[in-house]
Amino acid sequence: MNRPLTTLVWLLAFTALAMLPQVLSVKYYLHLSILALIWVIVAQGQNLIQGFTGYVSIVQAGFMGIGAYGSTLIGIHFGWPIWATIAAAPLITALFALLTGYPSLRVKGHYFAIVTMAFNLIIVIVLVNFRELTRGEAGISNIPKPWDGDRDAYFYLALTLAAAMTLLAALIARSRVGEILRAIRQNEDLVGAIGIAAWKYKLFAFVISAMYAGLAGALYAHFQGFINPEIFGVAQSLDAILAVILGGTGTIAGPVIGAFLVVFLPELLRFADSFRLILYGLILVLATIFMPIGIVGVAKTVLARLHRPGARHDG
Amino acid sequence: MIIRTIAGAVALAISIAAGPGLAAEKKLAVGVADALTGGGAVYGLPQANAVKMAADEINAAGGIKVGADAYKIDVIAYDDKANPTEATNAVRKLIDRDGVKYVLGFCCSGSTSAVASFIAKEKAVMLVGNAAERSITTQKIPNLVRTRPPADYTGQAAGTFIARKGHKRVAVVGALEVGFYSQYVDAVEKELKKAGGEIVAREVFSLRDRDMTPQLTKIRALSPDALLVVGYVEPAAFVYRQSVELGINVPRYGFTSGSEEQFLRVTTSEQMEGVWDLRPTELTLLSASKNGIAYHENYARIFKASPSPSSPYAYDQLYALKAAIEAAGTVDNTEAVAKALRSLPVPPQVVMQYQPVDGKMFDENGQAYTSNGAFQWQKGKWVFVEDLPSDAKAYSLFLGTLK
Amino acid sequence: MLIEILQQTINGLAIGGVYVLIALGLTTVFGILGIAHFAHGSISMFGGYLTYFLMTGYGLPLIAAIPIALAAGVLLGALVEMLAYRPVRHANHINAFIVALGLTMMVEGINLQFFGHEQIVIPTTLSRVFDIKGVTVPELRLYVILSAILLVAAMMIFVEKTKTGQAIRAVAENRDAAILMGVNVTTIPLIVFGISTALGVAAGIMVGALFAIAPGIGEGLVVKGFAVLILGGLGSFPGAILGGTVLGITESIAAGFISSAYKDVIAFAVMIIVLLVRPQGLLGRAP
Structure with missing residues (x-):
């Protein structure tokens, strides 16, 4: 697709989403849409490190937790307004990401994945046991909600931020930094060989992705009004990976579609009752086998075929 | 058709x-x-x-x-x-x-x-x-x-009961990372202290743990007068079994609310003999x-x-x-x-x-x-022994003062 | 103090043995196929459930139920390789990982559907407790440790001495060279998955007999299994054995002498520190 057409599709999608509060008569779907928009931010962050850089991080939900608890606790202890605490959340998360990124990024591939997963487990254990600060497993209730909990307004906040973060991800992807990140994914040694300090760029991607998660975590906290460590476990980090893969790795639209999928699909499968888990697992397996390039990948292939009949799409 | x-x-x-x-x-x-x-x-x-x-x-x-x-x-x-x-x-x-x-x-x-x-x-x-x-x-x-009362309402009554039994050094092993279980223990501790007793260890297990021998080995070395087990039935049953296996021979109290069937899956009846469960009077076989x-x-x-x-x-x-x-x-x-x-x-x-x-x-x-009741494991069954001294009215007033 | 240290070491050995078996299964699959087989824990627990079901549902004695469960494990492993992993063999490794996640959910769902939400314990009659100068060792625990050692030894002999075992090692070390040497790379993955799943089932039976099987236990174990792999070195057999033992004892010592609430944090911290000093793990080959 050419540039103007792509822009048009994005604008249409944004407009369609912006009309949701007027269109949806059942507020339950609006509720899910807000969650999905928050997950768009998580997934865009995950895509930066997983999709572009090729490092599969399993700590995104842990970083969401740091953002959520950071924003909530600053609000409780220092009385900052909600906006200030939400803005502070990504910064706090960045600090933790720097500390964990350094040891994690010394290793590659599966080692990196498992070390980050260990960090996610550690974050949850500390959130559970450091009760003086976090109130432990019981969680924190009555976190202030802006606009007195008006869901339509919060939807627009989430939509604006999700759009902004998607735009930022697109800018990073197009920049020289994005180029280097993709080069690292393809051949890290080569990047080092031409005199670029790959570790700086990897750490940058890791910290930025954590900041995305931190922001999303803060948004989650002030939307739901309740947080506890359970929400920020490894299972949710795996959801972030799923969102990227199902939507389309290394694309900008992929995480958006993937985020809506990981939020809506389990809810749509509620009809299956006790078979829900089995069915969800089966869908994942089948989707990965038959659609390994994600929905955006499939769509691109189809569009390319339509444009150039008979031509093979590669890339 | x-x-x-x-x-x-x-x-x-x-x-x-x-x-x-x-x-x-x-x-x-x-x-x-x-x-x-x-x-x-x-x-x-x-x-x-x-x-x-x-x-x-x-x-x-x-x-x-x-x-x-x-x-x-x-x-x-x-x-x-x-x-x-x-x-x-x-x-x-x-x-x-x-x-x-x-x-x-x-x-x-x-x-x-x-x-x-x-x-x-x-x-x-x-x-x-x-x-x-x-x-x-x-x-x-x-x-x-x-419908279920908060854990510390029961914990207070349990503490009085344990203190009356004359225990001075009580070791706790439980799902203490869970708020209400530690609230229960806090309430027990308060009553124990009134009677000059103390809690000498607060060891933790989580919902998925089934091997509590490390915690119990540590407790064994402290030689407490009594053991208090608070937590989900499934891990708690293992605490009872492993405490016997490790030769810890002191009176055992618990706050687990497990059924006979749930315990007997894990332990023998002998390993449970004499264990107290201090809990709301919920359903039991001998209801x-x-x-x-x-x-x-x-x-x-x-x-x-x-x-x-x-x-x-x-x-x-x-x-x-x-x-x-x-x-x-x-x-x-x-x-x-x-x-x-x-x-x-x-x-x-x-x-x-x-x-x-x-x-x-x-x-x-x-x-x-x-x-609240004191139940004791006797020959394969939970037997209701006595009501625990609990004052719903007083606790209700106390609960009303919290926020 | 000495008794306590000895007791904690014995305590840690049992769960350490389980970690070793889980990690051996994971490391075989990883070394040869490069797959992070996340569903391994849940499938292992399925084997444990099956043993329990054969005993309580069909009245089989434990000694008869174990071989059936192990055989089912071999079959199940081969099936999983063929139906789930083979189609994504040439895709990015992350795709195999997603397949593994999907499989985990399916198997957890199936376990729940067929075996229920209550924990199950595989019944045994071994209830004696040995007391050696203040260090207590339950009979069952001793047998679990011994069976783990036996299985590990059998596995080592298989890999070192048999032709299939050597072929597996050849593929693990250099896939392309192995193909040139005429090793069949279609059947090797089947065998690898069969063996690793059987090892997992053995671990599942041990967990089920000594501890219990319940929803979520398998997922917890597989996370520990991966930690062992990192600790010992991905794809390394001796690394898995050393790593599993170290992790089991570390957890027990940490819970006994430092903090039971943070015992997992300490175990993971040990793993991360080892990785900082030796990025290839304790016994892994230098990259």
Whole structure:
């Protein structure tokens, strides 16, 4: 697709989403849409490190937790307004990401994945046991909600931020930094060989992705009004990976579609009752086998075929 | 075949035509949000079963009667995996999409607290079951009530009991990362200290741990006078077994509420002999009450498994709701029903032994209190030995001062 | 103090043995196929459930139920390779990981559907407790440790001495060279998955007999299994054995002498520190 057409599709999608509060008569779907928009931010962050850089991080939900608890606790202890605490959340998360990124990024591939997963487990254990600060497993209730909990307004906040973060991800992807990140994914040694300090760029991607998660975590906290460590476990980090893969790795639209999928699909499968888990697992397996390039990948292939009949799409 | 189809069509046509005229056939949808899968399912699934059982009983007896109408209950149960996000989604779906006004179940504290944090703004009534975190009923949420008493209400009584036995150095091993379990232990500690005793160790296990020998080895070296085990049944059963295997030979007290079946899966009866369980007087095999015996029989017959001791908390929710709706004379006005719940005498059909405060099942905080009992494992069974000294009225006042 | 240290070491050995078996299965699959087989824990627990079911449902004695469960494990492993992993063999490794996640959910769902939400314990009659100068060792625990050692030894002999075992090692070390040497790379993955799943089932039976099987236990174990792999070195057999033992004892010592609440944090911290000092793990080959 050419540039103007792509822009048009994005604008249409944004407009369609912006009309949701007027269109949806059942507020339950609006509720899910807000969650999905928050997950768009998580997934865009995950895509930066997983999709572009090729490092599969399993700590995104842990970083969401740091953002959520950071924003909530600053609000409780220092009385900052909600906006200030939400803005502070990504910064706090960045600090933790720097500390964990350094040891994690010394290793590659599966080692990196498992070390980050260990960090996610550690974050949850500390959130559970450091009760003086976090109130432990019981969680924190009555976190202030802006606009007195008006869901339509919060939807627009989430939509604006999700759009902004998607735009930022697109800018990073197009920049020289994005180029280097993709080069690292393809051949890290080569990047080092031409005199670029790959570790700086990897750490940058890791910290930025954590900041995305931190922001999303803060948004989650002030939307739901309740947080506890359970929400920020490894299972949710795996959801972030799923969102990227199902939507389309290394694309900008992929995480958006993937985020809506990981939020809506389990809810749509509620009809299956006790078979829900089995069915969800089966869908994942089948989707990965038959659609390994994600929905955006499939769509691109189809569009390319339509444009150039008979031509093979590669890339 | 054709005849049957025609007959079916005719029957359908008649029922459609007659529908509005037959006041007796009204439906009331009641939602259940509970852990039906995952680690919390041990508590959640029996609760969901219990609500369905109660609904069938009430329907068979003519339903909920409001004025001239009788409502048959339709139970819609969703899985919340004991996860806060899933629980919020499930209840949002129940209220927003299914149009449910009454949500029951709620076995587990995290998911319950998440729903409690927004329920006040909804035109709905929430009835909490097994979730024991105290703060759920300290927030004065007008449309929320809970059938299970908070853990420290029981802990206080347990502490008095343990102190009276003359123990000075008590070692604790438990799911202390869970708020209400540590609240229980805090309450025990307070009573122990009054009697000059102390807690010498607070060792932790988590829901998935099954090997508590490291914690117990540490405790063995401290030579305590008594061992106190607080936590979920499944790991707790292993604590009892492993304490015997490690040769820890001191009186053992617990707050676990497990059934005989749940313990005997893990331990031999000899390994359990003499263990005390200091807990609300929930369901036991040797249940004293007539309702308890009937509940046990019916549940076992319908679901081919013995009921978990805490499952009647959910069963009782539906009978309390029925009584409140009938007292309020409306199914639509949830505010009136919520108010009726808070001025309800204990309905005769409930299974747990509630201690009414000022004659009411739920106090001003929306909290119900059962009596607390000391149960002892004797030759393969939990035997009720004595009531624990507990004062529902005093605790209710204390709960009201918290926020 | 000495008794306590000895006791904690014995305590840690049992769960350490389970970790070793889980990690051996994971490391074989990883070394040869490069797959992070996340579903391994849940499938292992399925084997444990099956053993329990054969005993309580069909009245089989434990000694008869174990071989059936192990055989079922071999079959199940081969099936999983063929139906789930083979189609994504040439895709990015992350795709195999997603397949593994999907499989985990399916198997957890199936376990729940067929075996229920209550924990199960495989019944045994071994209830004696040995007391050696203040260090207590339950009979059952001793047998679990011994069986783990036996299985590990059998596995080592298989890999070192048999032709199939050597072929497996050849593929693990250099896939392309192995193909040139005429090793069949279609059947090797089947055999590898069969063996690793059988090892997992053995671990599942041990967990089920000594501890219990319940929803979520398998997922917890597989996370520990991966930690062992990192600790010992991905794809390394001796690394898995050393790593599993070290992790088991570390957890027990940490819980006994430092903090039971933070015992997992300490175990993971040890793993991360080892990784900082030796990025290839304790016994892994230098990259």
